[in-house]
Amino acid sequence: MKITWSPLAIDRASEIAEYISLDNPTAASKWIDDIFEKVLILNSMPKMGRTVPEINRKEIRGIIFGNYRIIYRIEEMSIAILTIRHTKQILPVDELIA
Template identity: 60%
Template sequence: MKIVWSPLAVERASEIADYISQDKPAAATNWINVLFSKVDQLRANPEIGRIVPEINDRQFRELIYGNYRIIYHIGAKQISILTVRHGRQILPTDEIKA
């Protein structure tokens, strides 16, 4: 299945990596590599993530990676990575539109 990253998800991942790199550049590179590796697992098994509790719709799911939530939507022909958020942040519903 095809995986497509939204501009918002790319922006959020970049912001997080930039923040991590302020103290540990190598850790930021590792964080990004693991992030993409986790997302790549969705190709074989798109439903491995739990249903996003704020929506309660089986098509909207999330992978947990450390303190972060990778929110995605399962479509007929592709998986859309919608956003990446810290687990303690409130998830605005406008960030999780398919």
């Protein structure tokens, strides 16, 4: 399956890495590498994430990565990474209907 990142998901990953880099640039770089590795697992196991309770649609799922949720949508021949949110943040539903 092809994995695509929405502009919002890319922005969120960049913002998080930028914040981490304020204290530790090496950790920020590792965080980016690790999140991309985590997402690559979806190629072989696209349904590994649980259904997102805020929207309850079987094609929209989320996986936990540290303190963050990676929200994605399973499409016919691809996986779309929709957004990344801290687990304590409210997840706006409009970010899921991309």
